[in-house]
Amino acid sequence: MTALTIDRINKRYGNLHILKDISIPIGQGEFVSLLGPSGCGKTTTLRCIAGFERPDTGRILFGERDVTRALPEQRDIGMVFQSYALFPHMTVAENLSFGLEVRKVAPADRQRRIADVLAMVRLEGYDKRYPRELSGGQQQRVALARALVIEPSVLLLDEPLANLDATLRDEMRFFIRDLQQRVGITSIYVTHDQAEAMVMSDKIVVMNAGTISQFGSPREIYERPASQSVAGFIGRSNTISGKIAEALGQDGYKVETPCGSIGATGPAGLSKGAEVKIMIRPENISTRSQAASGHQQGAGAEEAGSGENVLAGSVVNSVYQGSANQLAVKLGSGDRVIVDVNGRNPLEVGEQVALRFAARDTWLLAS
């Protein structure tokens, strides 16, 4: 059963169409990220779910309950803001107590629940402090505790880590994810940081200009992006243009490119002659100095039947990144390809190399 259903919502501000037919089904206990560039409508979507905006058309269901017209206070949500939004005139305990008092929880119960949730976010003993007496990370954890203590049916988080420094952000990612899984609460997380979305989410909604570009697990989105914009937004990727020459089974294709024929994987149903882009992630390409491999320069491509592709090129740039070297390789066709190689075995600029990658590590994007 879906815990939360967003059903074809549309939102306009004046004549700006901000959300266009957004539909997202979210399962019980799932952690779903809304990911996309600034201004694509992530916050607006979240505010529609929270009830601070009312969609012009479409419905929002919490379980079976239609909340499209319900006020925020009637929705049973917990919300965490980028600004933390802790009440500055209340202590930590009073901030946590706020939602419980509204719910008329008995004082003894209240105290127990506040102590429990403070322990959960590892802030025991901080209950008498004012928000201004806490660090950013601690304030963030209080905000999280305040949203969780009321045991809402949905937890909404709008870029909660954006104001923290990089180290703390990494730590908090795992902290929030771990907490979410322990509590088992359905969560929607807005971010424009793709790495954050990748490590935290069960599902990612990739948004662009008010539409959903793709909805799927982090693995699906990384390995099988629906479009070039998704591929470009999630991680680094290389693309080589070509035309479908032949379909091989369900999702295998032979693609004709300026570098020769390349074996690739792609969505079912691409027709022969269709213009496509072959996407390959830098970490899926291995290199060998051309001298060592027996291939001739410019010769392309698929080693018959093996599912392995080999392309020749020359190194035009090499960047040391500690754990790996990032090489830029220019192919015979003129395309540039980024490759990750082992840092201990650097290739020189100008050196001829053979690039090797498997057909199953590629993905075809319609162009």
Place this chain on the structure above:
Amino acid sequence: MSAVEAAPRVEGRSNRGSTTWMVVPALVLLIGFFALPYLTIITMSLREASTRAVYGEGFTLAHYTTALGDFYIWGILGRTLLIGATVTVISLLLGYPVAYHLAKSRSRWTSLLYIFVLSPLLVGLVVRTFAWMIILSNNGVANQALQAVGLIDFPLQLMNNSLGVTIALTHVFLPFVILPLLGNLQAISPDLAMASRSLGASRMRTFWKVTLPLSMPGIQAGTILVFVLSISAYVTPAMLGGTGGRTMSVLVVQYLVDNFRWPAGAALAIIMAAVAVIFVGLYLRLTARAMRRLP
């Protein structure tokens, strides 16, 4: 240990030293235009009366004892404070919703409302008071309108009493409560109200528990401004108050200009100032309690 503790103190002292000179111009101004005139008035209030000069030779406390023993003066003092308090309360009640709306609204009509709010300050004092006379007099606009609709048979006494003064002062001083409040309300992050609603609080509860406590500094600043300005206003009560709405400032000017009783008038002025300081001081203590928890 002691070295660690000493460090910030040294820094604090050097900071203070480097910025002290910045207050010098203000200090000079304050001494020249505030302390000196007050000193002059205080000395004058302690001089004996004289028929030949502004004041006589010797010193006396007689002006104070006479004034404080005079029920008429107590009455006027009480009326002045009552007018001040009424104007302050009404201004706050009228001004808060306006400031709240202005702080929230993003509509393009907001700037129009802004001008409307500031309008009392854009018209000259005397012109504005004359306008109120035209409206409030016995055969003025207000009475004619009320008679025309048949609500009253005889004109209401709307001026030459405290009522007229209160109405006109509220009109002028409304911006002084709205502007500080507006600044305060705009500085409160809208996320706080959203957080409150998300926790299940209604709009009402959110206002009482979050917005109102956080806007206490604006309320405090605005109400003090309006109160102090109202009890010291002269032109409005002089023109609209008549005898029934006479206030301390009017009485003081009457002593000085009409009766030529400078020392006695000065004593009245000092009594008024002292009472104002006491009231504002009490009010500050009272409101400080409400703001104790604010950052």
